[in-house]
Amino acid sequence: LGSSLQDALKKLVGAGRIDERTVTEVVKDIQRALLQADVNVKLVMQMSSHIKERALKEEVPPGMNPREHVIKIVYHELISIVGRSADIPLKPQTIMMIGLQGSGKTTTTSKLSRYFQRKGMKPAVVCADTFRPGAYQQLKTLCDKLNVPFYGEEDNPDAVGIVERGLAELEKNDVLIVDTAGRHSLEADLIDEMEQIHKVAQPDYTLLVLDGAIGQQASEQARAFNDSVGISGVVISKLDGTAKGGGALSAVSETNSAIAFIGVGETPDDLEKFEPDRFISRLLGMGDIKSLIEKAEETLSEEDIDMEAMMRGRFTLKDMYSQLEAMNKMGPMKQIMQMLPLGGMGAKLSDDAYKVTEDKMKGYRVLMDSMTDEELLNPRLIGSARIRRISLGSGSSPDAVRDLLKYHKMMQNAMKGLRGGKFNMQKMMKKM
Numbered sequence: 398l399g400s401s402l403q404d405a406l407k408k409l410v411g412a413g414r415i416d417e418r419t420v421t422e423v424v425k426d427i428q429r430a431l432l433q434a435d436v437n438v439k440l441v442m443q444m445s446s447h448i449k450e451r452a453l454k455e456e457v458p459p460g461m462n463p464r465e466h467v468i469k470i471v472y473h474e475l476i477s478i479v480g481r482s483a484d485i486p487l488k489p490q491t492i493m494m495i496g497l498q499g500s501g502k503t504t505t506t507s508k509l510s511r512y513f514q515r516k517g518m519k520p521a522v523v524c525a526d527t528f529r530p531g532a533y534q535q536l537k538t539l540c541d542k543l544n545v546p547f548y549g550e551e552d553n554p555d556a557v558g559i560v561e562r563g564l565a566e567l568e569k570n571d572v573l574i575v576d577t578a579g580r581h582s583l584e585a586d587l588i589d590e591m592e593q594i595h596k597v598a599q600p601d602y603t604l605l606v607l608d609g610a611i612g613q614q615a616s617e618q619a620r621a622f623n624d625s626v627g628i629s630g631v632v633i634s635k636l637d638g639t640a641k642g643g644g645a646l647s648a649v650s651e652t653n654s655a656i657a658f659i660g661v662g663e664t665p666d667d668l669e670k671f672e673p674d675r676f677i678s679r680l681l682g683m684g685d686i687k688s689l690i691e692k693a694e695e696t697l698s699e700e701d702i703d704m705e706a707m708m709r710g711r712f713t714l715k716d717m718y719s720q721l722e723a724m725n726k727m728g729p730m731k732q733i734m735q736m737l738p739l740g741g742m743g744a745k746l747s748d749d750a751y752k753v754t755e756d757k758m759k760g761y762r763v764l765m766d767s768m769t770d771e772e773l774l775n776p777r778l779i780g781s782a783r784i785r786r787i788s789l790g791s792g793s794s795p796d797a798v799r800d801l802l803k804y805h806k807m808m809q810n811a812m813k814g815l816r817g818g819k820f821n822m823q824k825m826m827k828k829m
């Protein structure tokens with residue numbers, strides 16, 4: 398998802414104003430990216446129509462460029478889905494784990510035990526998985542390692558009875574976690590069993606564990622469990638891999654539930670409290686967007702542009718040229734201007750000024766080769782006689798020379814504007 402959404406957002410960098418066509422195009426890319434991350438189709442359609450509407454209607458706030466603005470909108474839409482994190486209180490309670498086989502229930506049970514232990518509570522675990530061979534041993538081993546009281550009955554298929562007896566036996570502990578069996582798919586007997594266990598356990602909290610890599614089935618699973626026993630929170634497991642958790646996001650949206658924790662590894666310590674910000678940054682690949690900006694920052698180093706000299710007011714044709722070169726390294730001029738939140742500079746350069754194409758750069762180079770050092774350092778010396786000479790020497794038209802001089806003057810004025818603003822380019826770019 399990261400890279401394609403990033404591509405989509407990059408398109409906005411070049412867009413001066415957000416017009417309908419640009420938004421439509423970017424929203425299409427965002428759709429594609431979210432679908433790739435396993436976000437449910439219906440949800441993607443819903444989100445993208447909100448994004449489109451807002452991007453077109455809302456004004457870009459001052460100090461923000463169109464790209465940042467759309468990122469914010471996308472981000473906001475995602476936050477509105479996963480915005481709250483389910484908070485499991487630190488109090489005596491019963492927690493029931495549900496989910497398909499292999500989703501990570503048992504591992505999460507051990508992680509939660511560890512979590513509550515760390516918070517000074519006394520967790521205990523009941524193994525109600527009578528379905529999978531080895532389930533008893535797996536959980537018992539994990540609990541023994543953590544010194545967590547454990548109840549199970551190996552080889553007894555009566556899951557409901559086990560839960561009843563287990564909860565009674567472990568009464569003295571304060572957080573009772575019931576690990577249940579899954580199935581490969583949503584079979585009627587699984588739902589039946591969950592309903593019966595739920596009736597007996599009367600959990601304060603029913604936690605659905607979803608594999609972070611799960612795709613479109615996530616919503617269906619969540620809905621089925623929610624309709625039968627109700628979901629009070631979601632744990633997304635296996636987010637230590639490449640999975641982005643888009644399916645789980647859909648499930649949360651579908652059931653109006655909230656994510657409590659994420660699993661980031663196989664050991665009991667690999668549990669993190671769900672943080673909406675981080676989850677969405679990951680979903681959007683925001684880390685990569687950040688590094689793109691960092692790269693731009695690097696390219697615009699002092700080596701390329703003598704900012705200090707320009708700030709002091711000396712802005713020669715050579716300065717202008719090397720600045721254009723440096724900026725071309727980063728991308729088209731207009732793109733750079735869009736990245737700089739400078740009302741001043743943007744306003745001083747006309748739309749034409751942004752069109753510094755490679756061809757134009759070559760033309761400037763040729764013209765500058767026909768100038769003397771004196772002229773390069775002090776373009777004000779260049780009157781009509783010199784214009785004629787430069788034009789003849791370079792095989793260009795006098796208008797081309799005038800064009801270059803006009804451009805230089807515009808840039809110089811813009812630089813003066815920057816000076817007046819007393820800001821620091823490096824610092825400013827870091828802020829973006």
Ligand code: GDP
Nearest residue numbers: 498499500501502503504634635660661662663
């Ligand atoms: P259950 O059938 O729902 O109880 O699933 P398990 O807890 O037995 O987990 C199934 C597999 O997924 C096991 O091999 C776990 O080690 C692995 N697993 C569970 N959670 C995570 C996680 O957060 N990260 C990684 N990498 N593996 C996990």
Ligand code: MG
Nearest residue numbers: 502503526532
């Ligand atoms: Mg299990």
